[in-house]
Amino acid sequence: MQKSGQIVSADETAAARPRGRPRAFDREAALAKATRLFWLKGYEATSIADLTEAMGIGSPSLYAAFDSKEALYLEALRYYADHYSELVWGRYDAAATARQAVECLLLDSAAALTNTCDGNPPGCMVTLSSVDGEGHAELDARMRRARAAMLDRLEARLDQAVAEGELPASTDVQALARFVQTVQSGMSILARDGAGRGELEAVAGIAMLGWDAHTRDGGGI
């Protein structure tokens, strides 16, 4: 890990170094704390006082480093995607077949959504985000787009599987993708209510039985 965001290359540091007093706190570490707080309590319920206390800084420092509460939340979302989406989507991207990809997605979700040992809140920050529409329409639209992106990702992989012949042409790609998204979203709610990894893995197993039955022949409908 790097210290306080200082860059390694020497020439760039000398050129880009600002003239005045450097920041006294680790911006990345503070962002990590803010991310966990937003992740745990949501946008509205997390106050500036909560954030400054968890980050160990005063409010002017917060507004100097990040522009506003909303901008900080957007950065927290990026931090979350950069640090945690790999746990869920890593094996999905590397899988050889769509079935393996989805199975990895659900199993890895079961593990990641319940991984509270290192201080992470249970459930997915994006799925559980309940930013109310009124007054924060921009954030709400951003969250909806993030959730829609997951559905697009699933549909793209399923379309590829149909094109490659892994899945029959009669597969209802949209319905199957939405089914996977439904299970993954529901797992976040169960995780927040205290369900453990093994319990969610069992849910994933039954979901994969639905996948198999649906993709076996004409969709089963």
Next chain:
Amino acid sequence: MQKSGQIVSADETAAARPRGRPRAFDREAALAKATRLFWLKGYEATSIADLTEAMGIGSPSLYAAFDSKEALYLEALRYYADHYSELVWGRYDAAATARQAVECLLLDSAAALTNTCDGNPPGCMVTLSSVDGEGHAELDARMRRARAAMLDRLEARLDQAVAEGELPASTDVQALARFVQTVQSGMSILARDGAGRGELEAVAGIAMLGWDAHTRDGGGI
């Protein structure tokens, strides 16, 4: 022992009528408005000003009719359960088999969660309630208990099906019940994101394929 004659119990109406000025607004109608507002925006994001405006009353009247914002929310929860749970659980209770019960639950959920034509917000009020833990621990515990009650209801029906021989003794009742709860919970999130009834019904169909595969023989695991 009462004298024969007046069965209507006119004494109760006369005796129970309060002496002073009667309430000028319909308490039940105001509770319905408050319920929809809480359902749409959640507990924290709904302010007293929002409530009084929607109900068409002033804040003193609100605090006279209901004790506090928290008490009003609890009454809204009861109103929600009394008026909307029948749409989802009605055919579940009347179904002859556990499979029919679960299928009815998921299909009726697909219809109810997307029924926004008469002003109802999409999704389930209980599932989507994201009352933050800190500061409102009592409400949070209540919501968790409500969600746990759904799981108990599913497990009880599955246990009965195993006892009656509908399902094989090797059925993993807890996992199957959690699977159904996961799908139903996930459907609320998709409904809030704009998914329609047909799309959720297709999800329910694939989920029932998972049910069939799991209950066919030894659980399939």
Next chain:
DNA sequence: CTATTTATGTATCAACCGATACAGAAAGAT
């Protein structure tokens, strides 16, 4: 009628919200 009891509207409470003004402190540039 008068007396009593309750609800309503206005106006406001203390506490907290997100966001800043200000002055002093700290560190590189020269």
Next chain:
DNA sequence: ATCTTTCTGTATCGGTTGATACATAAATAG
């Protein structure tokens, strides 16, 4: 060392939150 630039801590801004005090209006009981 001095200057310049930036950050930090205190203290506070206007606005909103949930919740009330108060006086008034309204409706029943007698």
